[in-house]
Amino acid sequence: MSGRGSRSRRWYMNIILLLVLTCMLLPGCVPRSHDRVPTPNMGVRPYRINTGGLLQDAVERGTLRIGIERDYPPFSYHDAEGRLKGFDVDIAEEVAYHMELNPEFIEMSWEQLLPGLSEGVYDVVFDEIAVRDDRRQLYDFSHAYMTSFPVVVVRDEETRIRSFSDLKGQRTAVPIVGSYRDIAEQIGADIREVQHAEQGARQLMEGAVDAAVMDNLSAANLMLQFPDRKLRTVQSSDHVYQVCAAMTKGNNDLLAAIDNALLTMKSDGTYAAIWEKYFGSTPSNDQRMPEEQQQP
Numbered sequence: 001m002s003g004r005g006s007r008s009r010r011w012y013m014n015i016i017l018l019l020v021l022t023c024m025l026l027p028g029c030v031p032r033s034h035d036r037v038p039t040p041n042m043g044v045r046p047y048r049i050n051t052g053g054l055l056q057d058a059v060e061r062g063t064l065r066i067g068i069e070r071d072y073p074p075f076s077y078h079d080a081e082g083r084l085k086g087f088d089v090d091i092a093e094e095v096a097y098h099m100e101l102n103p104e105f106i107e108m109s110w111e112q113l114l115p116g117l118s119e120g121v122y123d124v125v126f127d128e129i130a131v132r133d134d135r136r137q138l139y140d141f142s143h144a145y146m147t148s149f150p151v152v153v154v155r156d157e158e159t160r161i162r163s164f165s166d167l168k169g170q171r172t173a174v175p176i177v178g179s180y181r182d183i184a185e186q187i188g189a190d191i192r193e194v195q196h197a198e199q200g201a202r203q204l205m206e207g208a209v210d211a212a213v214m215d216n217l218s219a220a221n222l223m224l225q226f227p228d229r230k231l232r233t234v235q236s237s238d239h240v241y242q243v244c245a246a247m248t249k250g251n252n253d254l255l256a257a258i259d260n261a262l263l264t265m266k267s268d269g270t271y272a273a274i275w276e277k278y279f280g281s282t283p284s285n286d287q288r289m290p291e292e293q294q295q296p
Contacts, residue, residue, distance in 0.1 A: 054123045054247065055254040063104040064096040065122035070107045072177075073198050074221040074278050075128050087217075087278045091145055092126035094270050095245075098261035110177045114139070117248060124258065128215075130179075130241040140251065141244035142258045145271075148215040150180055150237040153222075155204060156230040161211050163235045173200030173212040180213045183237070189213075198222065205229055215241075217279055224280040 058064050068076050068088060076086040084105055096103035106122045117125050117139065128148075131141050154161050161170060164187055172189035174180050175196055184191050192209050194200040197218035203209045219233055245258055265271040275281075 054251045055257055058099075058101055058123055058254070062102055064092075064099060064101040064124065065104045065106060066092045066096070067106050067108055067113055067116055067122040067125040067127065068092065069110050069113060069127045072110070072128065072196050074218060074225075076107075087146075087221075087274065088126045088128060090274045090277070091265075091271075092124075092245075094265055094274065095126075095258055095261040098264050098270075099257050114246065117246060120248075123247065123254065125246045128178075128243055129246045131244055135246070138249070139246045140249050140255050141246055142255060143262055144242040144244050145262050146217065146243045147240050148217050148243060149240045150183055150213055151216045151219050151233045152235050153201065153204065153212045153214060153219050153231050153233055154210070156232055158210070158234075161234060164237065167211055167213070170210040171208070173203050173209045175200065175214065178215075179241075180215075184213055201226075201229065201231060204231065220279045224278075 068084075071077055072086075074086055075088040076084065079085050084107070089105070092105075093103045104122075106116070108116050108121075110127075113125055113127055114129075114135075116122060126145075129135070129141075130148075131144075135141075152161065152164055152167065160166060164183070167184060167187045167189040170189055171192055172184050173192050173194045174184045174189075176193045181191065181193075189211075192203065194203065194212075197212070197214035200209070200212035200214060201222050204212050216233070216236060219231075222229070223231060247254055247258075262271070
């Protein structure tokens with residue numbers, strides 16, 4: 001009798017073990033660490049639709065992978081010790097910290113930057129990416145963390161060039177990336193390509209060019225860092241660019257977490273401190289953070 005009871009118990013235990021093993025093999029029975037929800041500081045509701053996986057992967061790794069250009073001062077560059085610095089670097093780094101993640105920067109050339117995003121090399125790009133309709137078809141964009149517009153920079157003693165239209169036929173330094181080349185071409189300027197605004201300013205001071213077209217923030221940084229160069233801006237364009245972080249479509253939780261971090265940085269003073277470090281003053285009305293100046 002006791003033997004039959006023992007065999008019966010073993011039979012029931014075997015059945016239970018078989019059921020447990022079967023459940024473990026079925027999808028959805030065992031929670032994965034990959035499905036961990038973000039922390040409350042990320043600004044994302046813990047009960048949400050899984051939209052793309054990038055935020056969950058970042059939480060699991062403990063890092064936010066950030067794509068950034070190698071050499072585009074003052075937004076990204078290497079200092080004398082080889083350390084990655086710049087306005088975009090500081091902004092992205094603080095976004096990661098506000099999300100309770102460690103920043104992991106992956107440096108690329110401008111031409112490889114957005115393709116690398118599509119290929120999953122990193123989670124987000126912080127690199128002076130201006131919002132355009134063609135880009136919106138491929139990527140999602142955060143709130144704008146800055147706005148910029150083109151300006152003409154000349155030497156203090158320059159009298160011939162007072163506006164964009166005066167650039168016609170004049171030797172004009174223009175960055176090889178961005179839309180500034182199109183502006184200079186339409187005017188009929190004698191275009192001299194440079195890698196970035198700082199290189200254009202050097203050529204301007206050396207007399208190799210007559211003017212330089214750059215964004216207003218690069219001009220402000222140059223005049224802050226090198227006040228002895230005796231440069232000035234003579235005209236600003238009416239075209240304002242919204243600069244945002246870019247990520248692949250379908251990651252609404254990551255987008256919400258980054259937006260929340262940017263807005264928190266504005267309210268706790270982090271954003272203003274970074275701005276003053278690179279541009280020397282608080283943002284003007286044209287350069288306000290996103291909830292004050294909405295994207296189009």
